Amino acid sequence: MKKKKDYIWILSILSIVIFAGIWWFCCDVLKLTNSSTLPGPATVVNTFIKKLSSSAPDGATLPAHIFSSLKISLGGWALGVIIGTPLGIFMAWYKKVDLFVRPIFDLLRPIPGLAWIPLMIILFGIGITPKIATVFLSAFVPCVLNSYTGIRQTKDVHLWVGQTFGADDTQMLVHIAIPTALPMIMTGVRVALGAAWTCIVAAEMLASTKGLGYMIQQARGIYRPDIIICGMIAIGAIGAVFSGILSLIENAIVKGVRRDG
Amino acid sequence: MSKEIIICENLNKTFETSRGSVPVIDNVSLTVLKNELLVLFGPGQCGKSTMINCMAGLEPATGGSVLVGGQKVVKPGPDRGVVYQRMALFPWLTVMGNVEYGPKVRGVPKKERRERAQHYIELVGLKGFENSYPNQLSGGMQQRVGIARAYCNEPDVLFMDEPFGHLDAQTRYLMQEDLMKIWEKEKRTIVFVTNNIEEAIYLADRIVVMTNCPTTIKKEYEIRLPRPRNYVDTEFLKLREEISAVVDKAL
Numbered sequence A: 001m002k003k004k005k006d007y008i009w010i011l012s013i014l015s016i017v018i019f020a021g022i023w024w025f026c027c028d029v030l031k032l033t034n035s036s037t038l039p040g041p042a043t044v045v046n047t048f049i050k051k052l053s054s055s056a057p058d059g060a061t062l063p064a065h066i067f068s069s070l071k072i073s074l075g076g077w078a079l080g081v082i083i084g085t086p087l088g089i090f091m092a093w094y095k096k097v098d099l100f101v102r103p104i105f106d107l108l109r110p111i112p113g114l115a116w117i118p119l120m121i122i123l124f125g126i127g128i129t130p131k132i133a134t135v136f137l138s139a140f141v142p143c144v145l146n147s148y149t150g151i152r153q154t155k156d157v158h159l160w161v162g163q164t165f166g167a168d169d170t171q172m173l174v175h176i177a178i179p180t181a182l183p184m185i186m187t188g189v190r191v192a193l194g195a196a197w198t199c200i201v202a203a204e205m206l207a208s209t210k211g212l213g214y215m216i217q218q219a220r221g222i223y224r225p226d227i228i229i230c231g232m233i234a235i236g237a238i239g240a241v242f243s244g245i246l247s248l249i250e251n252a253i254v255k256g257v258r259r260d261g
Numbered sequence B: 001m002s003k004e005i006i007i008c009e010n011l012n013k014t015f016e017t018s019r020g021s022v023p024v025i026d027n028v029s030l031t032v033l034k035n036e037l038l039v040l041f042g043p044g045q046c047g048k049s050t051m052i053n054c055m056a057g058l059e060p061a062t063g064g065s066v067l068v069g070g071q072k073v074v075k076p077g078p079d080r081g082v083v084y085q086r087m088a089l090f091p092w093l094t095v096m097g098n099v100e101y102g103p104k105v106r107g108v109p110k111k112e113r114r115e116r117a118q119h120y121i122e123l124v125g126l127k128g129f130e131n132s133y134p135n136q137l138s139g140g141m142q143q144r145v146g147i148a149r150a151y152c153n154e155p156d157v158l159f160m161d162e163p164f165g166h167l168d169a170q171t172r173y174l175m176q177e178d179l180m181k182i183w184e185k186e187k188r189t190i191v192f193v194t195n196n197i198e199e200a201i202y203l204a205d206r207i208v209v210m211t212n213c214p215t216t217i218k219k220e221y222e223i224r225l226p227r228p229r230n231y232v233d234t235e236f237l238k239l240r241e242e243i244s245a246v247v248d249k250a251l
């Protein structure tokens, strides 16, 4: 059984290898495109390595751009989680909070994070603040929604058990509703991180002086598709790593509930 | 010994729904004695769970009253434990976590409640499974945890609402046998709900036969057969036939 599982892993690696192979074959062997339009994988790897230490042509090294994007997106995400999750929990548990907050939340919810950028730029300029605010808003919404839905899934029979044991309202929230909601809350946190990461890159393309989005936008201006692709690879890889780390945390926290149903 | 612990007087329950009033309990008067094992026996959907919920305080009665231990029932309380049919364990807690939950809520110190929980886990035959999560246990084992959890809070009365209803026949027999052993070791007042006639006769000191909805008491039987009872004993079979003839068909 164990052996078979190890073997299965190869399939995933294979898909990446095949993808790179086709890319290489089309660009470097068949030369279907001009190398200045779509460079082959070798050129991109080369640029990637150079860009690790070189700040040409956009003023900063790749790690510096990454660091800048990470700082803002993680900051905005953390704010979104810290504020959004408890808000969703309280809205679901306390009817009055729900009635009070819901109208505003329902109005704000359909507005995509990016649509906030113009207003944020007018309010805060193009520094770090408008971006943190925008990332916060896009991370905040899934946190509220998921914790709200999670709390609402609390089973009556579990609450009855709590009641017959004499638990008060707060104890039932902490001992029963929040543990019930935890898997959903964790999903919200993960979705929020994805949203935060997507949002920061887009925000940097519109208004920034640093970050992966800025780097890609600059590279487009001076016609450097190799740098654009490097940026895209960095975005994809970091997003995947985020998702992986949060899944690990999720599995460690969420016990006794089979995730696959 | 023959002290009355539960007294229902003219208990009525009507649910007000969007489609009008639904009377479910119709003037039930019933007493349960201390350490008695009383079985409420009736067809499906007749109002047995509603009876339990009214006695446990989870549903307010709309007429009459329920006294438990001399106190009028107005809300749920730790003097009344409930074992449900299924899915009532907290899936995020281990067996130990589930069983010690009642004492934990009441602020019993950790060491003491652990010892107590351990005692009841062993009583229901789950020694060695303290750290398992409910989804790692079979249906029968999960119900054992439910029984241990209710016992561990040391209530005056235990309500069991078709606790073996979804188990396969084999497991069900075993659970009935073990429940008898547990009850004989640690006598409690138990109100046990079932729609299975064999189970009723096997367990009961007294069987209260309920009618279809709106439910009321149809007949009562004292079961004096010696324990452990034998499902194919002639006396057993005779009672089974007699009570089966009395009970309403499920709607």
Ligand SMILES: Nc1ncnc2c1ncn2[C@@H]1O[C@H](COP(=O)(O)OP(=O)(O)O)[C@@H](O)[C@H]1O
Pocket (backbone or CB within 6 Å): B015, B016, B017, B022, B024, B042, B043, B044, B045, B046, B047, B048, B049, B050, B051, B213
């Ligand atoms: N909360 C409720 N609101 C309206 N009707 C209910 C409610 N709970 C139970 N009933 C009705 O009461 C009847 C008896 O239900 P129940 O007590 O669950 O029966 P049993 O446990 O004997 O199967 C059913 O017809 C059901 O529809």
Ligand SMILES: [Mg+2]
Pocket (backbone or CB within 6 Å): B048, B049, B050, B161, B162
């Ligand atoms: Mg029922």
